[in-house]
Amino acid sequence: MTSLATTEAEAPARAEPRRSGRLLMASAVAVLVAWVLVPIYLLVVNAFGSVAAVSAWPKSLVPEFDLSSLAFFANYAGVPRALLNSFLVAGLTMVMSIGLGAPAGYALARFRFPGANLFRLAVLMTRAFPLPLLALPLTVLFIRVGLDDTIIGLALVHTTLAMPFAVLIMASLFLSIPEELEEAAWTLGCSRLSAFRKVVLPLALPGIAAAGIFAFVISWNEVFAAAVLTIENKTLTAFLLQSLDVSPLPLKFAGGAVLIVPALLFLFAVRKYLFSLWGIANR
Amino acid sequence: MADIDIRQVAKRFGNHQALHAVNLTVADGEFVVLLGASGSGKTTLLRIVAGLEKASHGTVIIGGRRVDDLPPRRRGIAMVFQNYAVFPHMTVFDNIGFGLAMQKVPAAEIERRVRRVAELLHIEELLKRYSGQLSGGQRQRVAVARALAVEPAVLLMDEPLSNLDALLRLEMRAELKGVLQESRTTTIYVTHDQVEAMSLADRIAVMHEGRIVQAAPATEVYHHPATRFVGGFIGNPPMNFLPAEREGEGARVAGHLFRDAPAADAALLFGIRPEDLVPAGKGLAGRVRVVEPLGPHQLVTMDLAGHLFRVVLDNDLAVRPGETLTLAPRPGRVRWFDADSGVSLTQTTQPEPATGA
Ligand SMILES: Nc1ncnc2c1ncn2[C@@H]1O[C@H](COP(=O)(O)OP(=O)(O)O)[C@@H](O)[C@H]1O
Numbered sequence: 240m241t242s243l244a245t246t247e248a249e250a251p252a253r254a255e256p257r258r259s260g261r262l263l264m265a266s267a268v269a270v271l272v273a274w275v276l277v278p279i280y281l282l283v284v285n286a287f288g289s290v291a292a293v294s295a296w297p298k299s300l301v302p303e304f305d306l307s308s309l310a311f312f313a314n315y316a317g318v319p320r321a322l323l324n325s326f327l328v329a330g331l332t333m334v335m336s337i338g339l340g341a342p343a344g345y346a347l348a349r350f351r352f353p354g355a356n357l358f359r360l361a362v363l364m365t366r367a368f369p370l371p372l373l374a375l376p377l378t379v380l381f382i383r384v385g386l387d388d389t390i391i392g393l394a395l396v397h398t399t400l401a402m403p404f405a406v407l408i409m410a411s412l413f414l415s416i417p418e419e420l421e422e423a424a425w426t427l428g429c430s431r432l433s434a435f436r437k438v439v440l441p442l443a444l445p446g447i448a449a450a451g452i453f454a455f456v457i458s459w460n461e462v463f464a465a466a467v468l469t470i471e472n473k474t475l476t477a478f479l480l481q482s483l484d485v486s487p488l489p490l491k492f493a494g495g496a497v498l499i500v501p502a503l504l505f506l507f508a509v510r511k512y513l514f515s516l517w518g519i520a521n522r
Numbered sequence: 523m524a525d526i527d528i529r530q531v532a533k534r535f536g537n538h539q540a541l542h543a544v545n546l547t548v549a550d551g552e553f554v555v556l557l558g559a560s561g562s563g564k565t566t567l568l569r570i571v572a573g574l575e576k577a578s579h580g581t582v583i584i585g586g587r588r589v590d591d592l593p594p595r596r597r598g599i600a601m602v603f604q605n606y607a608v609f610p611h612m613t614v615f616d617n618i619g620f621g622l623a624m625q626k627v628p629a630a631e632i633e634r635r636v637r638r639v640a641e642l643l644h645i646e647e648l649l650k651r652y653s654g655q656l657s658g659g660q661r662q663r664v665a666v667a668r669a670l671a672v673e674p675a676v677l678l679m680d681e682p683l684s685n686l687d688a689l690l691r692l693e694m695r696a697e698l699k700g701v702l703q704e705s706r707t708t709t710i711y712v713t714h715d716q717v718e719a720m721s722l723a724d725r726i727a728v729m730h731e732g733r734i735v736q737a738a739p740a741t742e743v744y745h746h747p748a749t750r751f752v753g754g755f756i757g758n759p760p761m762n763f764l765p766a767e768r769e770g771e772g773a774r775v776a777g778h779l780f781r782d783a784p785a786a787d788a789a790l791l792f793g794i795r796p797e798d799l800v801p802a803g804k805g806l807a808g809r810v811r812v813v814e815p816l817g818p819h820q821l822v823t824m825d826l827a828g829h830l831f832r833v834v835l836d837n838d839l840a841v842r843p844g845e846t847l848t849l850a851p852r853p854g855r856v857r858w859f860d861a862d863s864g865v866s867l868t869q870t871t872q873p874e875p876a877t878g879a
């Protein structure tokens with residue numbers, strides 16, 4: 240605000256449009272921030288509120304800190320199991336996305352091979368198929384090969400969903416590491432593999448971790464495939480969806496909070512790489 | 523220590539012929555500079571020797587061994603890249619010791635050799651730093667140290683000084699020359715800077731459009747350019763060229779008769795270096811256009827029978843724009859070329875005293 244005042248004093252003629260532009264920008268930002276933060280606020284307030292306070296309105300401005308809702312949630316039948324399943328599926332998705340996405344990204348970044356652009360396009364096109372369309376054939380196929388209602392089966396589907404992002408993030412990551420560094424390593428005694436291990440990998444590691452965490456969040460939040468493909472081994476999202484209309488209100492809020500917390504933490508941790516993925520310099 | 527033999531090496535990139543059947547030998551311990559304009563194929567040739575690029579045709583022999591199918595790490599080479607390629611996630615010490623660590627040299631020996639080359643390049647105080655904490659000149663020293671530390675049979679350098687500012691480049695050039703002279707490593711050094719080439723090279727290989735047009739010691743390349751291109755490319759200002767008419771045994775150039783033109787069927791082209799002319803009673807006469815004082819000398823640009831002609835004269839001579847100047851070549855300094863092919867027709871074997879070029 241002080242800087243605004245000084246610029247006004249220095250350039251009164253230009254201050255007016257600049258000021259209104261800033262006002263517009265500020266209100267747009269405020270609306271967007273509120274759009275995201277208000278639901279999160281309500282969710283957290285209710286999750287940490289006592290069971291009785293959940294349905295109270297208006298909310299007291301100072302949120303209470305009461306773990307009874309969360310305790311209730313944690314003890315609700317099926318929740319711990321679903322939470323564990325979510326972790327397992329998301330963890331597996333992360334590992335497979337890195338394991339498959341890193342070599343694919345490296346190939347896209349370093350080798351000129353026929354069909355490279357087609358491959359790039361195909362990677363993106365997998366996102367163009369609506370999952371509901373694939374769900375039925377997938378379910379049939381999974382039942383046939385015995386992957387239905389398994390952690391690994393669901394993780395495979397989630398890996399498919401996460402893969403385009405994983406591949407493209409890692410391709411741009413490897414592209415940003417100068418080829419000369421690798422070549423220097425080759426001339427100094429490295430094979431392709433050891434140069435990758437000693438030079439490329441250490442430099443790419445933070446970005447690879449970001450891509451992996453991104454895959455984790457995609458899996459953690461995914462509900463459709465999880466609901467369709469699992470019955471006994473439901474993840475938390477599928478479990479909450481299933482019990483939405485039969486479960487008490489505190490359970491919904493506590494579940495919602497538990498669902499978004501890892502996603503928020505992870506996205507916060509990797510925001511730098513998401514920016515760079517979208518071509519926004521952040522240095 | 524090893525010699526290098528490049529035989530008939532050609533390289534195509536798609537439709538583009540980057541190298542045409544290049545031949546070059548580098549003796550054990552020799553320092554050869556590849557000199558040429560940007561895009562002439564210098565980097566491509568160096569990368570083929572390093573094994574970073576595969577030749578479309580031809581053979582490279584290092585130390586008597588065919589290396590065409592060997593990866594870079596099995597060729598006994600070390601390379602200094604144009605952008606230094608210092609590993610950003612390692613300290614200077616680990617960078618310099620990287621090649622030795624890959625060879626499983628014991629830690630104490632690595633320590634000793636890293637300190638020795640660091641001392642040689644005056645970077646002992648930087649050993650604990652990371653690349654991000656170094657200036658361009660320091661990074662360049664680290665890159666050279668890293669290459670020297672493995673004591674390679676062959677050292678390859680691709681424009682190692684071109685990213686430094688002018689003053690630093692001059693300083694590093696002299697220092698590099700000292701360091702490399704001491705190590706006596708067989709070296710191929712790529713540059714587009716002719717002064718750098720002259721100052722460093724035992725032998726200069728001039729590249730033009732994917733060919734080596736001349737490979738000879740600096741003074742010979744300067745005084746006996748093998749083609750018109752070399753004469754025009756090397757020297758600042760470059761060699762002057764004038765069309766010549768055959769007349770009996772000799773040839774007439776801009777109205778003046780030279781009696782000793784070479785006896786060849788070809789149409790002739792007359793060539794002379796700007797500093798190889800002196801004012802005379804008769805000879806090549808032209809109108810002075812511009813006079814530029816250059817400290818000890820003056821650069822005079824003249825119009826000679828409709829051609830641009832440059833002369834470097836002593837400063838004590840009074841020359842004014844507009845007046846007519848008559849010049850005669852110093853003895854033995856006229857060069858004749860085939861006007862069509864551009865190939866030199868003057869003997870290149872005669873010994874030539876080095877002048878202060
Ligand atoms: N990887 C490549 N793909 C296609 N063309 C290339 C490649 N590398 C070099 N060239 C071409 O080959 C020619 C020689 O390049 P280069 O060896 O880099 O020249 P210099 O180092 O002398 O500037 C240039 O015309 C360049 O465009």
Ligand SMILES: [Mg+2]
Pocket residue numbers: 564565566
């Ligand atoms: Mg080059």
